[in-house]
Amino acid sequence: QVQLVQSGAEVKKPGASVRVSCKASGYTFTSYYxxxxxxxxxxxLEWMGIINSSGGYTTYxxxxxxxxxxxxxxxxxxxxxxLSSLRSEDTAVYYxxxxxxxGFDVWGQGTMxxxxx
Amino acid sequence: xxxxxxxPGTLSLSPGERATLxxxxxxxISSSYLAWYQQKPGQAPRLLIxxxxxxxxxxxxxxxGSGSGTDFTLTISRLEPEDFAVYSxxxxxxxYTFGQGTKLEIK
Numbered sequence: 001q002v003q004l005v006q007s008g009a010e011v012k013k014p015g016a017s018v019r020v021s022c023k024a025s026g027y028t029f030t031s032y033y034x035x036x037x038x039x040x041x042x043x044x045l046e047w048m049g050i051i052n053s054s055g056g057y058t059t060y061x062x063x064x065x066x067x068x069x070x071x072x073x074x075x076x077x078x079x080x081x082x083l084s085s086l087r088s089e090d091t092a093v094y095y096x097x098x099x100x101x102x103g104f105d106v107w108g109q110g111t112m113x114x115x116x117x
Numbered sequence: 118x119x120x121x122x123x124x125p126g127t128l129s130l131s132p133g134e135r136a137t138l139x140x141x142x143x144x145x146i147s148s149s150y151l152a153w154y155q156q157k158p159g160q161a162p163r164l165l166i167x168x169x170x171x172x173x174x175x176x177x178x179x180x181x182g183s184g185s186g187t188d189f190t191l192t193i194s195r196l197e198p199e200d201f202a203v204y205s206x207x208x209x210x211x212x213y214t215f216g217q218g219t220k221l222e223i224k
Contacts, residue, residue: 035213044217045154045162045205061212062118095161102168103152103209107161 002026004034004096004108011114017084020111022096029077030054033099036070036081039110040092050099051079086115119143121206121216129224136193138219140206145186150210153182153191156218157202165204166191198223 007021022034036048049060051070058070072079083090094111097104120143130136140151148169154162164173166182169189179194193200201223206216 037215045156045207045215047213047215050213059212097162099209102171102173103164103207104154104162105164105173107163110161 002098002106004098004106006094006096006108006111009112009114011116012086014087014115014117016086016115017082018086018113019080019082020094020096020113022079022081022108024053024077024079024098027098030074034072034079035097035099035104036068037095037097037104038092039095040089043092045095048081048094053079083113086113088115091115119146119208119211119214121208121214123204123206123216123219125219126217127220127222129222130196131224132196132198134196136191136196136200136221138191138193138204138221140184140189140191140216142187142189142208146208147210148185148189150208151182151184151189152207152209154205154207155200155202156205162205193221196221 005023010018012018030053033050035050038046048064051058069082091114096108098106122141124139151169153166155165156162165176170182181192183190201221203218203220205218208214
């Protein structure tokens, strides 16, 4: 079945970086764009950016430019999201999600990133 | 950027009642690119409605969506116990934006 499986929870200190992975299976990886969405505790969903799984092109939300880097490895059908210069405000659950013309139809299970000294 | 404002923030209803959730956009958007998601605690969002009114695969017909331009509505005709969750709207026509969510709680 179509699924996105994310890497496990992370605890980082302020100023560090974190990389979260999202492995796709059950479909042709290069045929769909993938997104990253974050959700701070008790808050709504916030779109971070998109990666073209085929060409690797990316577009980031303005508030994340210079802070996030999204990459992909077509050999393993995996996308990565790296967040730098972590602050306590970056504590959140991070989701990857597949885009179709019908919205975000498949989501990863989420990865909790905690930033704490 | 397009801002989506959902109301109410919290809706308290009983099973069997009808729920009406609103999503208002800061500028007109194509209804083709308006979606609704359901999210339960500790779970990822689930796609309910896309194209403003089309139910996603496996979504019961008690869920319906409507609207155009700047005003969109998600209606749950008769609430089941499993429907109590947070609902978020999303536009994906001009970049991507989510509303802040409406929490549907048991009264």
